[in-house]
Amino acid sequence: MTDNDRYDVVIVGGGAAGLNAGLQLARARRRIAILDTGSPRNAPAAHMHGFLSRDGMPPAALLEAGRAELARYGVRPIAARADEIIRETGGAEAPSFTVRLAGGASMRTRRVLVTTGLHDELPDLPGLREGWGRHVLHCPYCHGHEVRDEPVGVLALQPHAVQHALMIRQWCPDLTLFTHTLDPSPEDRTRLAARGITVVEGEVKRLVADDAGLHGVEMADGRVVARTALFVQSTLVPRDGLLTALGCELGEDGLVRTDGMGRTSVPGVSAAGNVVDGHAQVIVAAAQGSVAAAMLNGDLVEEDVAAAVAETVGAVG
Ligand SMILES: Cc1cc2nc3c(=O)[nH]c(=O)nc-3n(C[C@H](O)[C@H](O)[C@H](O)COP(=O)(O)OP(=O)(O)OC[C@H]3O[C@@H](n4cnc5c(N)ncnc54)[C@H](O)[C@@H]3O)c2cc1C
16 A cells, blocks of 8 residues: 555544545545444434425435535545544654554544534433434424424433423423432422422333324323423434544543544544534534634644655755
8 A cells, every 4th residue: 555545534423523624634635534324313204304405405405415425526425434533644744643453444634523423322212212212302592493392201310300301491381301210309399380390209110102102101000291392402422433442541531632623632533513512403513514624634734844844855865
């Protein structure tokens, strides 16, 4: 393999963050590859909301449009999983990496951008995973407007559930908090009551749903509380194994730390989107990818200038 086989940037992950980064880098005339396993986080949802000019578009259609734009610059994401990123040089030397793919192939690259997203972990409660993204929802900014004024519930899976319910009340006046395994404090109960949020005590057994949607929430004692949508807070598990294996430092929140421009603590390694920011909606993830790409290009320009100067000085000397 020669330096001509080397990419400027390999992007791991072809969701909103990775594709927007790819667009910027392709337009900057960089030689790039985008690797993607094709499981964007919002795939279970029929529509995507809150993205100016794309509100209500199916998530897959956004990515398809992005891939079509990239194709105009000669870039086509590769359906492959990156299993490992190996740092070949670093320190005083310009960074360079080998990306190993599942199946054994590998790619050499000057920089890497990881945009692998996250996994939403849900408890093993019958109906929860099956309804995820349809009538089991997590983000009121994504789907609150679609269930406004409907009889809606919030399932308490973590202490923040009370705050989640108080937020969703903005969209849904007929709101029930299922305490499940949580015991809200007296102060929290006062806040919930003041906003007219009903509190249903006891453990939830399962969701009563079919193809038409959610009908109710069945409690352990057999009661069924009629609801048409249920909000839950999943546990956000970043797909950051490639980054942590490279030694990227974590922040206090346990996520790989970036400097706001996508750069991690390891030179030459950037990250953007949900892998480093669980709360980034699509438009934010795309913007983070765009910023990270511009920083990587600037960094490569500096490296190219330094190499050209060294060559010129060498030739003169
Ligand atoms: C049900 C649901 C509905 C949502 N609705 C909305 C909404 O309406 N509006 C909104 O703004 N946001 C919504 N979101 C949030 C949205 O999903 C995220 O903002 C967005 O997906 C983040 O983009 P990303 O590029 O960071 O990650 P992703 O979109 O998850 O993309 C990551 C990509 O990397 C790939 N990948 C992972 N590991 C590897 C690997 N090792 N090698 C190669 N490829 C890899 C994955 O297959 C995936 O394609 C929703 C989320 C959920 C769960």
